[in-house]
Amino acid sequence: MASTSIGDSVRPDPHQATPIYRQLYQRFRAAMLDGRLAPGARVPSVRSLASELNLSRGTVELAYQLLVSEGYLLPRGPAGTIVSPRLPRSPVVASEAATKTPSSVQPTAGALSPPPPLRLGLPSLDAFPAKSWTRLTLEQLRAQAEADLHYPPAAGHPVLREALVSYLGVSRGIVCRPEQIVITNGYRDALGLICQTLLAPEDLGWFEEPGYFIARERLLAAGMRLAPVKVDAGGLDVKAGCREAEQARFAVVTPTHQSPTGVTLTLERRRALLAWASRRQAWIIEDDYDSEFRYRGHPIPALKSLDHDDRVLYTGTFSKVLFPGLRLAYLVVPTTEIARFHAVLARLGHGCPNLSQSVVAEFMAAGHFARHLKRMRALYRQRRELLHEALVRHLGGSVHINLQAGGMHLLAELPEVSNDAIIARRARESGLGGHALSEWYLGRPQRSGLLLSFTNLKDARQTDDLMRRLARIVETTS
Ligand SMILES: Cc1ncc(COP(=O)(O)O)c(C=O)c1O
Incomplete structure (x- = not known):
């Protein structure tokens, strides 16, 4: 395939405030979206474009890296870099058609479709600070050392674990050490890890009724048995749990904001739940998935903050406070169980991408998160x-x-x-x-x-x- 000569139409303007690499990135993107660069077309090599536009190779490389990371360009080694064949052909035309005949326009294979309005579980995607996020990602990418290319630490990147210790202390009243924190690939992964480490197939657990069905499916898939415990205006009915399944090995709760009814677990029930767990040496899995969003009254400290007997496994997620495509969540394990968790993590070869963890840590440290x-x-x-x-x-x-x-x-x-x-x-x-x-x-x-x-x-x-x-x-x- 002949190399596409696109140099003139992507030439950056040195007088603009936007960095040159960013202008290049934007112009390439525009050319792909309006059909000037078709899917499968080969783009000039870094060296030839840099020489044609009189730019440094590093600048062109940065723009290409960004386009590759977002799926616009596909590097094919010595065969050069091409426009991703998965990009829709001239999507401008497709979206015009879509507004007229929605049912006749199928999403292009491989393209991600936007979520429908009212879709549950998503943060506001239009208000995400994409600019700061991109800038931090590029900074972290540039600062990558050899060690960052290695397999990630099984329990999570130390910078993120430390950032979480401060965050949880200040915002959730949880006192913990970095060794207690495990970064996971979403909440489901945290549940799977708990099952592997502390529970055995056929173990019985209390599960809120109604409750978060994805957690339910994950636990059932791991071989757990679940006893539904009713939820009323005060949250999980702990007395009913004790009456119907006192012998359970674990309980899964969403105390701050019950999923899906939204009620808060009363203080009296929090104490009763912790007392049950201490009495039975059972585990409580606290799912604190969206506690940051409270619109009236005082923030409610996590159940974990009252856990003097270390029976609570606390889980939080970045899916709501940042975005779910990140697939990052965290688990705070009891101090007595650190070694067991680390042994299982090492055996599983667990770990999340270093780059995204360090970007989140920097996002927190630089004040963007707050x-x-x-x-x-x-x-x-x-x-x-x-x-x-x-x-x-x-x-x-x-x-x-x-x-x-x-x-x-x-x-x-x-x-x-x-x-x-x-x-x-x-x-x-x-x-x-x-x-x-x-x-x-x-x-x-x-x-x-x-x-x-x-x-x-x-x-x-x-x-x-x-x-x-x-x-x-x-x-x-x-
Ligand atoms: C009740 C509840 N817990 C936890 C999560 C977070 O799950 P994940 O971290 O896998 O995105 C969600 C996401 O929708 C949820 O609704």
């Missing part, structure tokens, strides 16, 4: 209000909304007899996200409702339109 959280809290408060108002306007007669203190979604409760699963399925078919509450039950569902995320709502108009569509579906589903 600023980002503050901005997101304000934004989510507004978007939550938008959703609440539109729900009341369009579905006020059919649903009950119990605004909880925090979280990233609302629960619109339907009368017990409603078929929320059919409503959620019809909503999905018409391009809306959201879940049916009944599907979060392990046993017979006791309540019915729709779980709707507000984090990615754009404005009042869009929210109003979404709720009008949802109301039509609710009204026409018997």
